[in-house]
Amino acid sequence: MSTRQVGEKVQRREDPRLLTGNGRFVDDLGRGALHAAFVRSPHAHARILDIDIGDAWELEGVEAVYTWEDLPGRVAEPLPVLIPHPALTHPRTGYCLATQEVNHVGEAVVMVVARDRYLAEDACARIRVDYEPLPPVVGIPAAREAARLVHDDVPGNVAATLLQEVGDLESAMAAAPHRLTLDLAVERSASTPLEGRGVLARWDTDDGSLRLYSSTQTSTGLRAAVAAKLGLPLAKVEVVTPDVGGGFGVKIVHPWPEEVLVPWAARVLGHDVKWTEDRREHFVSAAHERGQLQEVTVGFDDEGHLLALDVRFWHDNGAYTPYGIIVPIITATQLLGPYKPGAYRVEFWSLYTNTVLVTPYRGAGRPQGCFAMERTMDAIAARLGLDRAEVRSRNFIQPEEMPYDQGLMFQDGRPLKYDSGDFPASLAALKALVGWEDFEGYRAEAERAGRRVGLGIGCYVEGTGVGPYEGGHVHVETDGRVNVATGLTTQGQGHQTVLAQVVADELGVRLEDVHVTTGDTRAMPYAVGTFASRGAVMSGNAVALAARVVRAKALRIAADALEVSPDDLEIADGVVSVRGAPGTAVDLGTVAVLANPLRYAFDTAAQAATQFAGTFDPQRPPVAEDDEPGLEGRDFYSPTQATFANGMHAAVVETDPVTAEVRILRYCVVHDCGVMVNPMIVEGQVHGGVAQGVGGALYERMVYDEGGQLLNASFMDFLMPYASEVPHVETDHLETPSPLNPLGLKGAGEAGTIPVSAVIASAIEDAEGIPIRSMPISPPELWALRQQHAAGTVTAQEGPS
Amino acid sequence: MSGQAGSAAGAPGAEELLEVTLRVNGVSRTAGVPARRLLSDFLRHDLGLTGTHVGCEHGVCGACTVLLDGEPARACLVFAVSAQPHEVTTVEGLGSDPGALGPVQRAFLECHALQCGFCTPGFLTTVTAYLEDTPDPTEAEAREAISGNLCRCTGYQNIVSAVLRAAELRRGATPEPTP
Ligand code: FES
Ligand code: FES
Numbered sequence: 001m002s003t004r005q006v007g008e009k010v011q012r013r014e015d016p017r018l019l020t021g022n023g024r025f026v027d028d029l030g031r032g033a034l035h036a037a038f039v040r041s042p043h044a045h046a047r048i049l050d051i052d053i054g055d056a057w058e059l060e061g062v063e064a065v066y067t068w069e070d071l072p073g074r075v076a077e078p079l080p081v082l083i084p085h086p087a088l089t090h091p092r093t094g095y096c097l098a099t100q101e102v103n104h105v106g107e108a109v110v111m112v113v114a115r116d117r118y119l120a121e122d123a124c125a126r127i128r129v130d131y132e133p134l135p136p137v138v139g140i141p142a143a144r145e146a147a148r149l150v151h152d153d154v155p156g157n158v159a160a161t162l163l164q165e166v167g168d169l170e171s172a173m174a175a176a177p178h179r180l181t182l183d184l185a186v187e188r189s190a191s192t193p194l195e196g197r198g199v200l201a202r203w204d205t206d207d208g209s210l211r212l213y214s215s216t217q218t219s220t221g222l223r224a225a226v227a228a229k230l231g232l233p234l235a236k237v238e239v240v241t242p243d244v245g246g247g248f249g250v251k252i253v254h255p256w257p258e259e260v261l262v263p264w265a266a267r268v269l270g271h272d273v274k275w276t277e278d279r280r281e282h283f284v285s286a287a288h289e290r291g292q293l294q295e296v297t298v299g300f301d302d303e304g305h306l307l308a309l310d311v312r313f314w315h316d317n318g319a320y321t322p323y324g325i326i327v328p329i330i331t332a333t334q335l336l337g338p339y340k341p342g343a344y345r346v347e348f349w350s351l352y353t354n355t356v357l358v359t360p361y362r363g364a365g366r367p368q369g370c371f372a373m374e375r376t377m378d379a380i381a382a383r384l385g386l387d388r389a390e391v392r393s394r395n396f397i398q399p400e401e402m403p404y405d406q407g408l409m410f411q412d413g414r415p416l417k418y419d420s421g422d423f424p425a426s427l428a429a430l431k432a433l434v435g436w437e438d439f440e441g442y443r444a445e446a447e448r449a450g451r452r453v454g455l456g457i458g459c460y461v462e463g464t465g466v467g468p469y470e471g472g473h474v475h476v477e478t479d480g481r482v483n484v485a486t487g488l489t490t491q492g493q494g495h496q497t498v499l500a501q502v503v504a505d506e507l508g509v510r511l512e513d514v515h516v517t518t519g520d521t522r523a524m525p526y527a528v529g530t531f532a533s534r535g536a537v538m539s540g541n542a543v544a545l546a547a548r549v550v551r552a553k554a555l556r557i558a559a560d561a562l563e564v565s566p567d568d569l570e571i572a573d574g575v576v577s578v579r580g581a582p583g584t585a586v587d588l589g590t591v592a593v594l595a596n597p598l599r600y601a602f603d604t605a606a607q608a609a610t611q612f613a614g615t616f617d618p619q620r621p622p623v624a625e626d627d628e629p630g631l632e633g634r635d636f637y638s639p640t641q642a643t644f645a646n647g648m649h650a651a652v653v654e655t656d657p658v659t660a661e662v663r664i665l666r667y668c669v670v671h672d673c674g675v676m677v678n679p680m681i682v683e684g685q686v687h688g689g690v691a692q693g694v695g696g697a698l699y700e701r702m703v704y705d706e707g708g709q710l711l712n713a714s715f716m717d718f719l720m721p722y723a724s725e726v727p728h729v730e731t732d733h734l735e736t737p738s739p740l741n742p743l744g745l746k747g748a749g750e751a752g753t754i755p756v757s758a759v760i761a762s763a764i765e766d767a768e769g770i771p772i773r774s775m776p777i778s779p780p781e782l783w784a785l786r787q788q789h790a791a792g793t794v795t796a797q798e799g800p801s
Numbered sequence: 802m803s804g805q806a807g808s809a810a811g812a813p814g815a816e817e818l819l820e821v822t823l824r825v826n827g828v829s830r831t832a833g834v835p836a837r838r839l840l841s842d843f844l845r846h847d848l849g850l851t852g853t854h855v856g857c858e859h860g861v862c863g864a865c866t867v868l869l870d871g872e873p874a875r876a877c878l879v880f881a882v883s884a885q886p887h888e889v890t891t892v893e894g895l896g897s898d899p900g901a902l903g904p905v906q907r908a909f910l911e912c913h914a915l916q917c918g919f920c921t922p923g924f925l926t927t928v929t930a931y932l933e934d935t936p937d938p939t940e941a942e943a944r945e946a947i948s949g950n951l952c953r954c955t956g957y958q959n960i961v962s963a964v965l966r967a968a969e970l971r972r973g974a975t976p977e978p979t980p
Contacts, residue, residue: 027845245856724945
């Protein structure tokens with residue numbers, strides 16, 4: 001009997017390749033391709049008066065120079081609004097190349113194609129664009145004030161406003177014995193994968209077809225979008241996602257201007273063309289996230305029970321809204337975490353600014369929501385003089401209340417209904433892990449040594465594995481090799497291992513015989529993409545269902561061949577045998593031979609499937625009416641709603657009394673993502689998520705000046721944490737299976753990131769005794785807060801409202 | 802204006818090509834490139850050694866780290882021409898056969914020290930050189946040793962474990978790591 005693979009810390013199948021320089025990332029492909037480079041706007045807001053390409057195109061090695069006026073048909077039209085929403089009353093998207101107006105620094109204006117990137121950039125340097133600068137709108141206060149507009153025809157800079165309410169907020173608030181109001185702020189950060197975006201287009205002139213390689217999180221979405229833009233039949237476009245050097249959300253946006261222009265140019269020039277984003281380009285022309293201002297008013301009773309929660313927030317969506325209002329919708333709904341809010345009203349305004357556009361970054365609006373809720377919990381505890389964990393636990397949804405409907409509409413347009421979770425158990429595990437009850441002793445001891453320490457906590461619930469669907473295709477070759485395909489893409493999550501584990505178990509084959517392809521529209525043309533912690537949930541279940549189809553077929557064919565009932569058969573290690581009579585067996589490769597009636601034998605094994613071999617029923621066609629040739633099967637997993645994972649984090653920090661430097665001494669995570677296919681990989685996801693959260697809490701921000709220039713657009717100045725800044729993460733896992741899918745999975749990808757800013761704020765507040773209302777926080781900011789606090793100018797903004 | 806295509810003869814800026822010969826992973830390799838060609842581009846695009854990655858091109862991320870005479874160097878900050886006197890080692894030189902990993906590579910596999918794998922070659926070269934000098938580091942030293950390289954995926958924890966495991970493997974010990 002094969003050992004069960006699901007649940008094991010299986011080493012990754014993809015690693016030997018990646019460890020030996022045999023990975024294939026998009027810029028590793030396309031030797032001999034022409035290279036594109038872009039002239040980008042140096043202004044945050046300006047009218048384009050004139051473009052003078054001068055002698056750029058005369059440079060040796062330059063093949064073409066294009067502006068918007070060169071673009072035909074739909075290539076010249078604005079990029080699509082990917083996720084329309086009724087509340088998104090004023091969607092705006094950019095063009096592949098700007099025409100008339102630019103709305104953020106970094107917007108592409110001219111495209112150059114040359115023999116290599118160096119020459120393409122030389123040519124860019126010779127191109128002069130004449131701009132009439134317009135006053136820029138930078139930052140949420142300016143956008144909200146709307147003294148200036150980003151888009152002339154968008155009043156108030158408001159792209160969307162959405163109000164959701166559950167219960168009667170006004171009367172619940174009025175009746176509440178206590179009320180607090182908190183003003184909160186979260187700064188911008190960004191996904192910042194180590195590999196930027198990139199695209200390589202191969203136009204086959206003879207075949208009239210396009211193959212596009214892109215560092216994307218959605219190959220099928222990109223394929224449809226590019227086919228539509230270029231006016232090509234879908235059948236003539238294929239998208240292949242090679243190895244991707246991290247995504248974290250930014251690569252779900254599609255098509256990026258470059259993903260349209262590069263294949264268009266390849267077709268025009270009849271030559272492979274590629275573009276590889278450089279680091280500065282990534283900072284100024286990809287996407288950011290996080291920036292919000294929030295105002296929370298909460299009503300509660302003497303025990304700290306929430307009675308009414310009123311949240312208003314202002315979300316900076318940057319210059320354009322191709323990804324709609326998914327991020328603020330997630331903030332508005334996921335803010336509730338594991339709690340029952342009483343009456344709840346949430347209203348947001350999604351605002352245009354002359355900055356890089358805002359689309360999901362790992363956590364996707366949840367870190368901000370969690371920050372708002374968890375700051376509120378701490379403020380209630382402080383007001384009532386209660387233990388912070390106790391206040392949280394008093395407001396938990398209890399396990400016996402599951403499934404629990406929060407009464408809101410989630411980001412997938414479906415009810416925000418938690419499927420399962422045991423929040424009291426998670427909290428108990430966290431308190432044990434961090435030593436919650438013993439902390440005061442530790443604090444006193446530290447104080448005696450002149451040190452200042454604090455303990456912070458944060459809880460979240462994360463809707464994962466949203467639909468609409470993913471597919472799986474499983475194909476057994478005649479030598480027993482099992483090919484598995486799913487359409488979503490991989491950026492380091494180990495799908496080649498995880499999905500192989502699932503199929504190995506479902507089909508009864510050895511792990512090493514399973515070969516997984518992701519993100520290749522040739523292998524699986526129906527897919528959605530990798531985002532919202534959905535990879536394992538969606539594709540894991542899809543390939544499981546597909547494997548079950550194949551298993552049933554294999555049992556049927558083997559039963560015929562062995563002249564037994566399928567019910568008496570089992571499959572293990574790739575061999576179908578009669579239970580209790582292991583000698584009576586046939587291997588899956590042979591079953592695959594028999595599954596495909598042949599006229600021509602391509603090898604000796606195949607002879608068994610030819611027309612004069614064996615016996616057959618002359619009354620029946622070689623392939624039955626309800627059957628297909630081949631030992632393969634396809635199925636789709638399409639859930640009615642998301643699954644809801646949860647987690648609770650705690651941190652111990654030390655703040656330097658003199659320099660105000662913050663050091664994380666311990667970081668503890670309790671995490672429940674249902675059944676774990678590969679705990680090693682889940683753990684790795686948590687580590688990486690926490691590291692990104694720490695970056696967002698203490699180091700990373702996008703520093704825009706009032707002119708809309710991003711002042712820290714390099715790794716020199718944008719402080720992405722190194723190993724020296726990231727704490728060792730201690731973890732404990734609960735496994736509350738999801739009742740919603742065959743494997744009981746919930747997603748794990750974003751979990752680590754979500755509560756980190758909330759947790760670190762909580763810990764700093766605990767160490768300093770000063771309310772922390774804005775993240776990230778740098779030593780100078782904390783130092784300034786101390787001064788203000790000492791001078792009495794920081795009132796904890798939670799006065800009764 | 803309309804799209805301009807084609808390059809005119811005698812156009813401005815035709816670049817002089819230099820014959821650059823480098824010893825890479827023990828093999829002598831030659832290509833004609835301009836003086837400004839970065840070593841990272843030379844390795845990747847002229848020699849086809851795409852294991853060396855480029856994450857920033859300004860010397861901060863360390864993804865492009867190669868060894869010059871055994872010492873870590875950022876290939877994005879070195880011109881190919883000026884690397885000629887040196888013996889260059891890339892990730893491929895640490896072991897290019899997925900079926901026969903070197904000790905540092907094996908340790909990264911065992912400890913799940915990579916996710917997307919983009920930063921990984923830079924860590925492998927850095928750690929290889931480090932363990933030459935410091936064959937038995939403490940955990941704190943291991944963390945310090947990798948603190949010049951960025952990884953956006955792993956949170957570094959498993960990379961620290963991998964450094965310690967690699968040290969063990971190099972010393973010939975092979976007990977399984979505690980995952
Ligand atoms: S690419 Fe050389 S250090 Fe980042
Ligand atoms: S593994 Fe992805 S950047 Fe390190």
